Amino acid sequence: MTEHRRRTKILATLGPATDAPGVLDALLAAGVDVVRLNFSHGDPSAQVARAQAVRDAAARAGREVGILADLPGPKIRIEKFANDRVKLRQGERFDLVASADAPPGDEHQVGVSYLGLPNDLKPGDVLLLDDGVVQLQVESIEGERIATRVLNDSALSNRKGLNKQGGGLSLGALTEHDETLIGVAAQIGVDFIAVSFCRNAQDMHDARRIARSHGSDAALVSKIERAEAIENLMEIVEASDVVMVARGDLGVEIGDAELPGLQKKIIRESLAQSKVVITATQMLQSMVDSPIPTRAEVLDVANAVIDGTDAVMLSQETAAGNYPVRAVEAMARICVGAERQFESDTNFEKAARDLERADQAIAMATMFLTEHIGVGAIVAMTESGGTARYLSRFRSKAPIYAFSRHAGARRRMGLIRDVFPMDYDSRGQTPGEAGRGSIRVLVEAGLLGPGERVVFTSGERMETHGATNTLRLLQVGEDGRAEGLGEL
Known part of the structure; x- marks a missing residue:
């Protein structure tokens, strides 16, 4: 087969722009x-409705589409202003008030959502608001009042996010509201749950425990967006099923100049631990208002693909942009172009020896x-998708x-690069029968042709988790049937 089929997966955020009839299709x-439900915005009931709309659209398309629920986490925000917006002048004093009774904000002060903020700060700390647009330097802590000096002329409006330069805020990753939303996600039956602002492995363990207590078997996604997460990266990756390079808040905390190298580091560590990795945030941001991406955005997406990311994510571009469908089309086109430009060449000398x-x-x-x-294809019989994930870590031309017979496993595999999930029930079949049957499915779908060789993996006992222990080399005959060439 000569036509290149896109290997990198696309994750798109749903929102008002995708609610219009026909847009989701x-x-x-x-x-x-895979689609993303951003639980930071809107009422949970709206996300329940969107999830059902996804299932309906997927059924119409004859496909299975995974759903990712993204928890809001402990996003620290300022409260509202009396007139919605103020102008701040460089050198002027501006106070943050960590009190539930803080009055509506003005040019001199505003409340903050995290009441423990004064305990995490000291004079000299720099606070970054609205993704770093507004910069404040802490001068003193006066009880619940944080006195700061404005470092740059800027405008500030309601409910903007707040970060501490360099990280160091003690707020945990999971709030009570997050725990409630995990229950909603379980009710929806989502395939992935993303934990925002995780700091360490324990945050991921806690999220997994809560999800399982609600009956959810969703894969857990760690969003790397705090400076502390970089310090604990290896343990967080180990505790996660999927890792997301969340470049928005991460870039604010550690600085734009450090972000490109850290993105590559996170991708490398995730692949080294055989974990799925997503690159996210502002990948095609200009397409919120423009029908075409900038050249810089094209290069950004392509570089993530070349670095080995499993998936690339669209946020505001699809959730609230003017061109959601064009953004996805552009993303797909860029991924294919990047994949064509470099050859997969696995260095087996560097591969792990202590399997x-x-x-x-x-x-x-x-x-x-x-x-x-x-070979023309690799065929893996899998219950949970683990075998496919391990296979995908060695970049292959095939x-x-x-x-898999499990719809949930097939949806979760929808995020794994190079992997194309297929519905097949192998119960009651021998490995040989399953091999012949699966290859017949691919031939009938036009994905394999006579003479092509196939590597087939399975377990001696079908329908057993983690039991893959057999490798066969098969060839498609002139009649479209599989012919055995050898077994390892």
Whole structure:
């Protein structure tokens, strides 16, 4: 098969711009693999309705589309102003009031949502509001009042976010409101739950425990957006199923100049631990108002793809932009272009030697075979999607078709680069029968043709989690049937 099929996955945020009739269907047709429900905005009931709309649109399209619920987390914000907006002048004093009874804000002061903020600050600290547009330097702490000096002329409006330069705020990742929303996410039956502002592995363990207590088997996504998360990166990745490079707040806390290198570091660490990784925030931001992206945005997306990210995410571009469908089309086009420009070349000399699981060893052997003899496809029979994930960590020229009878597993695999989930029920079949049956599905779909070789992985016992221990080399015959060439 010569046509290049996009390998990098697209995650698109839903919002007012996608609620109009027909837009969601168009987004799926344009290439969206997973949708994001941003629980930071709107009433939870609106997200429940959007989730149902996704299921309906996916059914119409004959596809399975994963749903990611993004928790708001402990986003620190200023409160409202009496006149909605003020102008701040460089050098003037401006107070932040950490009190539930703080009056409406004006040019001299405004309340803050985090009442413990004074305990986390000292004179000399720099606070960044509205993604760094407004900069305040702490001069003194006077009880619940934080006296600051304005560092730059700027305008400030209601409910803007607040960060501390360099990080160091003690607020935990999960609020009581988050715990309630995890229950809503479980009710919806989402496939992914994203934990905002996680600081360490314990935050991820806590989120997993709460999700499981609500009956949710969703994959847990850690959003790396705090300076503390960088310090604890290895343990957070280990505790996560998926990692998101959340470049908005992270860039504010650690500085724009450090962001490109950290993005690459997070992607590398995630891939090294066989975890799925998403690159997010302002990837095609200009397309909120423009029908085409800037060249800088094209390069940004392409570089993330070349670095190995599994998925790229659209936020405001689809949720509230004027061109949501065009944004997805542009994202898909850029991904394909980037994938075409570099050849997958796995360096097996650097691959891990201390593999603890049979399915990891089978994945490495599969990719070694694929690299050296050339195959048209890799077929993996999987229950949970773990085998497909391990296979995808070794970048391959051949697409990975992951066959599973579980719809949830197929939706979760929708975020894994190089992997194309397929519906197949192998219950009661031998591995040989499953191999022949799955290849017949691919031939009938036009994804394989006569003469093409296939690497087939499975377990000796079908329908068993983590039991992949067999590798077969098959070839498609002239009649479209699989012919065995060998077994390892």
